[in-house]
Amino acid sequence: xRKPGLRARVTAGFAVGALLVSAAMALLSYQLTERYLxxxxxxxxxxxxxxxxxxxxxGLNVDDPDELQVLRSLDTGANRRxxxxxxxxxxxRTVDSGLAxxxxxxxxxxxxxxxxxxxxxxxxxxxxxxFGVPLGESTALYEVDYLxxxxxxxxxxxxxxxxxxxxxxxxxxxxxxxxxxRVLRPLTTVAxxxxxxxxxxxxxxxxxETEPDLARLATSFNRMVDQLSAxxxxxxxxxxxxxxELRSPLQTLSSAASVLQRRSAQFDExxxxxxxxxxxxxxxxxxxxxxxxxLARSDQPADLAAVDVAAxxxxxxxxxxxxxxxxxxxxGADRFWQVDxxxxxxxxxxxxxxxxxxxxxxxxxxxxRLRGVHVLEVDDEGPGVSPxxxxxxxxxxxxxxxxxxxxxxxxxxxxxxxxxQHVAAHGGTVHVLDRPGGGARFRVELPREDT
Numbered sequence: 441x442r443k444p445g446l447r448a449r450v451t452a453g454f455a456v457g458a459l460l461v462s463a464a465m466a467l468l469s470y471q472l473t474e475r476y477l478x479x480x481x482x483x484x485x486x487x488x489x490x491x492x493x494x495x496x497x498x499g500l501n502v503d504d505p506d507e508l509q510v511l512r513s514l515d516t517g518a519n520r521r522x523x524x525x526x527x528x529x530x531x532x533r534t535v536d537s538g539l540a541x542x543x544x545x546x547x548x549x550x551x552x553x554x555x556x557x558x559x560x561x562x563x564x565x566x567x568x569x570x571f572g573v574p575l576g577e578s579t580a581l582y583e584v585d586y587l588x589x590x591x592x593x594x595x596x597x598x599x600x601x602x603x604x605x606x607x608x609x610x611x612x613x614x615x616x617x618x619x620x621x622r623v624l625r626p627l628t629t630v631a632x633x634x635x636x637x638x639x640x641x642x643x644x645x646x647x648x649e650t651e652p653d654l655a656r657l658a659t660s661f662n663r664m665v666d667q668l669s670a671x672x673x674x675x676x677x678x679x680x681x682x683x684x685e686l687r688s689p690l691q692t693l694s695s696a697a698s699v700l701q702r703r704s705a706q707f708d709e710x711x712x713x714x715x716x717x718x719x720x721x722x723x724x725x726x727x728x729x730x731x732x733x734x735l736a737r738s739d740q741p742a743d744l745a746a747v748d749v750a751a752x753x754x755x756x757x758x759x760x761x762x763x764x765x766x767x768x769x770x771x772g773a774d775r776f777w778q779v780d781x782x783x784x785x786x787x788x789x790x791x792x793x794x795x796x797x798x799x800x801x802x803x804x805x806x807x808x809r810l811r812g813v814h815v816l817e818v819d820d821e822g823p824g825v826s827p828x829x830x831x832x833x834x835x836x837x838x839x840x841x842x843x844x845x846x847x848x849x850x851x852x853x854x855x856x857x858x859x860x861q862h863v864a865a866h867g868g869t870v871h872v873l874d875r876p877g878g879g880a881r882f883r884v885e886l887p888r889e890d891t
């Protein structure tokens with residue numbers, strides 16, 4: 441299971457934290473409000489019941505009291521019901537539907553001891569307060585105060601508090617999104633700088649003043665890039681110096697090998713074969729030194745200018761003895777690209793040479809525009825490139841398994857590495873695909889500058 445990202449965790453943390461805090465506050469607010477409303481209702485009802493008890497006591501303090509008439513004289517409203525126990529008989533203003541049986545036993549016992557009391561109960565599905573007031577020997581007044589209006593108010597309050605808690609959680613999530621972006625912005629800057637460096641743009645640096653909390657990270661990052669750049673400069677100078685120093689003895693060897701080749705007819709068969717092998721290896725060595733010099737220069741920034749790439753591709757084809765109509769310009773392709781002419785020329789030359797050496801020859805060179813980028817494709821009719829080799833073939837001194845299977849050991853193993861370096865200098869990508877109908881398709885994608 442994939443672990444959620446830091447931004448998702450920050451957002452979830454804010455949302456859960458906001459939900460817990462709002463839920464706790466809502467619960468506390470509900471309990472305090474409920475207790476306050478119930479206490480207020482109880483105090484108000486108690487005063488009313490005590491006033492009713494005085495009325496009942498006065499009504500019964502006659503020679504021939506009418507208990508029902510005394511009860512009817514009470515203003516109980518719609519929410520209260522009154523019961524009068526007098527002389528062992530229970531009286532009610534209305535037909536009793538079992539209300540007397542719902543009187544709490546503990547309250548009845550308390551009133552029987554001569555003490556007034558109140559108890560909260562549920563009668564059926566309704567909450568109520570039952571008050572009991574002793575009025576004398578075997579005489580007591582009970583009033584039931586139903587709380588359905590208060591219940592409705594508390595339910596509305598609970599709904600409102602729930603919605604507030606949910607809204608607070610949503611607001612917490614939005615705050616988490618904002619905080620996540622704010623917190624991760626410096627890390628995004630670091631990631632962008634690291635990507636630029638990986639793409640060969642070693643001028644990328646971090647500003648320690650932008651995020652004071654990350655000043656140490658920015659300083660360490662910049663120092664690392666400085667050291668990496670210095671190391672690459674030393675390596676590049678070393679490769680250039682070695683390649684340059686090798687050119688002089690190579691020219692001498694090449695001249696000597698040419699002499700041997702011209703006089704090979706005078707040698708015996710074994711010596712002639714050795715001379716031919718020497719000439720071939722000296723030529724291959726010269727190509728290797730030339731490619732190493734080009735690699736040493738490939739880390740330099742691209743010298744961009746407007747170039748007619750289709751015309752350049754036709755020119756490269758003609759210099760290699762290929763027909764110019766091999767180049768196909770797709771509809772919608774831009775005529776002029778902002779590229780380094782020398783680098784793109786070498787990209788085309790190396791891809792064509794690779795197709796000739798390992799792919800049976802190039803069958804098409806396509807210039808197009810796809811998804812907002814410039815596209816340059818070279819198709820061959822060889823066996824293709826296996827998926828396992830499609831990334832490795834762009835490394836230095838690497839040849840694919842298909843070339844090795846044919847016993848082809850020609851080339852320096854640097855041609856496609858140079859292609860990758862030149863394309864990366866433009867901020868582009870190069871990869872190999874299967875060509876419809878068989879063979880390989882090398883695709884170069886370069887960023888397109890809108891004009």
